[in-house]
Every structure is written in structure tokens, then in C-alpha cells.
Amino acid sequence: MQEEQEILQEDNSEELYERKAFHVDKGQEPMRIDKWVQMHMENATRNKIQKGIEDGFLTVNGKIVKSNYKVKPGDDILLLSLEHPDESDVKPEPVPLNIVYEDDAVMVLNKNANMVVHPGVGNYTGTLLNGIAYHLLQQNPTLDEESLPRYGLVHRIDKNTTGLLVVAKTAEAAANLAKQFFNHTVSRKYVALVWGNVEEEEGRIEAHIGRHQRFRKMFEAYPEGDHGKHAITHYKVLERFNYVTLVECVLETGRTHQIRVHMKHIGHTLFNDFEYGGDKILKGTIYTKYKQFVDNCFELCPRCALHARTLGFKHPVTGKEIFFESALPDDMNKVIDKWRNYSKPKEM
Numbered sequence: 001m002q003e004e005q006e007i008l009q010e011d012n013s014e015e016l017y018e019r020k021a022f023h024v025d026k027g028q029e030p031m032r033i034d035k036w037v038q039m040h041m042e043n044a045t046r047n048k049i050q051k052g053i054e055d056g057f058l059t060v061n062g063k064i065v066k067s068n069y070k071v072k073p074g075d076d077i078l079l080l081s082l083e084h085p086d087e088s089d090v091k092p093e094p095v096p097l098n099i100v101y102e103d104d105a106v107m108v109l110n111k112n113a114n115m116v117v118h119p120g121v122g123n124y125t126g127t128l129l130n131g132i133a134y135h136l137l138q139q140n141p142t143l144d145e146e147s148l149p150r151y152g153l154v155h156r157i158d159k160n161t162t163g164l165l166v167v168a169k170t171a172e173a174a175a176n177l178a179k180q181f182f183n184h185t186v187s188r189k190y191v192a193l194v195w196g197n198v199e200e201e202e203g204r205i206e207a208h209i210g211r212h213q214r215f216r217k218m219f220e221a222y223p224e225g226d227h228g229k230h231a232i233t234h235y236k237v238l239e240r241f242n243y244v245t246l247v248e249c250v251l252e253t254g255r256t257h258q259i260r261v262h263m264k265h266i267g268h269t270l271f272n273d274f275e276y277g278g279d280k281i282l283k284g285t286i287y288t289k290y291k292q293f294v295d296n297c298f299e300l301c302p303r304c305a306l307h308a309r310t311l312g313f314k315h316p317v318t319g320k321e322i323f324f325e326s327a328l329p330d331d332m333n334k335v336i337d338k339w340r341n342y343s344k345p346k347e348m
Contacts (some may be wrong), residue, residue, distance in 0.1 A: 095131025163308025176316035187312035202236035221265035
């Protein structure tokens with residue numbers, strides 16, 4: 001049995017699930033898949049595996065099967081799990097949620113700036129996930145993380161990034177959405193203000209992303225692929241303001257800080273991204289008035305200028321393509337208008 005395991009956790013991916021892939025060797029005798037998986041996974045109970053199969057988290061050769069399916073040589077088994085080995089219990093709290101859409105299977109949220117998505121070191125309460133747990137428990141008091149791991153959160157965006165997130169409300173919907181993220185069929189477009197004049201009207205950035213070798217809270221691009229995870233970002237210019245550029249970014253993969261790291265990699269750090277040096281004047285003049293202008297822009301948008309504007313996916317129950325769009329938040333609109341006016345030709 002050959003096994004490939006790729007853990008997609010918060011330290012290297014926006015997608016919050018585990019992926020375990022198995023290939024069944026020649027000579028394997030017919031065996032129920034729930035029993036076979038239990039034999040090849042540590043600390044996995046038969047009941048938990050059966051529930052995962054029932055909810056659709058396991059596929060064989062790309063197809064959903066039942067627990068009584070008999071494995072055979074050559075089978076490719078893929079198991080997606082929303083478990084997180086380091087995760088602590090989520091405490092439900094009445095955190096305000098900006099709900100864009102909700103039905104019995106999914107909920108789409110528009111996240112504000114300065115809101116952490118899920119609990120972690122230093123942020124165990126007041127996160128978006130605390131609020132999601134509270135909201136779902138009002139609708140279904142019997143719900144818990146055993147029946148819906150991580151209360152249906154299948155992906156995340158950074159604390160200072162605004163915009164759209166989808167949450168599953170059932171285990172079946174979570175399995176379906178996790179597969180869509182895994183297969184890169186979820187449509188996500190971001191708008192970012194970056195330093196410098198982006199020369200090409202559009203482009204493709206392909207470079208692995210992994211932890212920075214010295215600064216562990218940061219990530220870095222590794223174009224030779226010698227470290228980190230494979231990552232691809234597509235971008236196109238929306239508007240130019242001489243010293244900064246407004247761009248649209250489309251994610252083909254979903255690594256942590258992907259847009260921020262990839263744009264810095266090609267020489268266009270996101271505006272006011274303090275972790276990656278964007279909170280300093282990287283392009284422009286040496287005049288005092290320009291420095292004052294930029295400082296005013298930083299005050300108007302006191303965060304990394306990045307917004308998850310669109311989100312599209314197949315509804316996990318109906319199979320219908322659904323699409324959502326979120327208007328740019330006030331802080332980004334204000335700073336864009338300020339740059340737009342600044343870059344206009346001055347009348348003689």
C-alpha cells in the first residue's frame with residue numbers, strides 16, 4: 001500500500017482540511033472499505049470512519065461509495081477530513097455576523113477587517129468561528145463538533161483581509177465544499193492595492209509558498225520549488241495610479257498569505273501590509289508633501305489593502321452554480337479615491 005498524506009492546516013493553507021490519499025497494492029484481498037481504512041489509520045474508530053463515508057468525505061477512484069464497498073487492487077482512495085489535530089474546543093459566543101446568504105446547507109459571510117477567523121494562540125475567543133458556532137446552535141441546539149467538525153468552516157482569510165467566506169451547515173455540505181476547494185473549482189477573486197506600476201496588464205505567478213526560514217510568522221515564495229507548497233496566482237490590472245496599482249487576483253490554489261507573498265515576489269508588495277514591508281513608502285518621491293499624503297492613506301486604510309470580492313461554487317445540495325459579490329469596504333474605497341485624485345494630471 002502506497003500512501004500520500006498532505007496536511008492542509010492553518011500554517012500553509014487557507015483550506016482547513018486534511019487530505020489522505022491511499023493506493024491499494026496488488027494482491028489485496030477484497031475487504032470492506034471501512035475496515036481497510038481503519039487498519040491504515042491511527043486512532044480511527046470504525047464508527048467515525050463509517051460516518052465520514054456516509055457524509056461523503058471519502059471517495060474511491062473519484063466516486064462516493066458506501067461502507068460495505070470492497071476495496072480491490074489499484075483502487076485510489078481519497079479521504080478529506082475537517083479534523084485539526086491541534087484544535088481546541090470552540091466556545092460559542094454571540095459575535096456579530098454579516099450574513100450575505102443562508103439556507104439549510106450553507107452560509108456565506110462577509111468578514112470585516114481585524115477579525116480573526118478561527119481560534120488560535122492568543123485568540124481563543126471573539127473569533128468569527130465563535131460567532132458561527134453560536135449562530136448555528138441557536139438553530140440546532142444538538143449540534144456539536146463531533147457531528148459538524150469546526151462548525152463547517154472549510155476555508156479562511158487573513159485577519160486583516162475583508163470579504164467573502166462560505167460555511168457548511170451540515171457534514172454532507174462540508175464534504176462537498178471541501179472537495180470543491182481540493183479540486184480548485186471554487187471561484188475566488190480578490191482586489192488588492194499594491195505598490196508600484198505593474199507593467200503587464202495580466203500575468204500568472206507560480207512559486208511554492210512556505211514558512212519564512214527566519215521569521216516563522218511570515219511566508220516566502222520559493223520559485224525553485226525546493227520548499228513549501230505549490231501555489232499559483234493569476235492577476236490583472238484594474239487601474240493604475242503611478243506609484244500604486246489596483247489589481248484583481250484569482251487564486252488557483254489556496255495557501256496562507258498567497259496573494260501577499262506572490263505579489264511581493266514579483267516586486268509589488270500590498271499597500272500597508274506591515275508584515276511584508278508594505279507599510280513603508282516603496283515607490284514615489286522624496287518630497288515631504290508626498291510622505292504626508294502616503295501617511296494619510298495609511299490612516300485611511302490602516303491594514304493590508306486586500307478584499308475577497310467574489311465567491312462562486314456549486315451548491316452542495318442542488319448542484320446549481322451560485323455566485324456572490326461583495327463591494328469594496330469603505331477604507332479601501334477611500335484610499336483608492338485618494339490615489340486616483342493624486343495621480344490625475346495637474347492643471348497648469
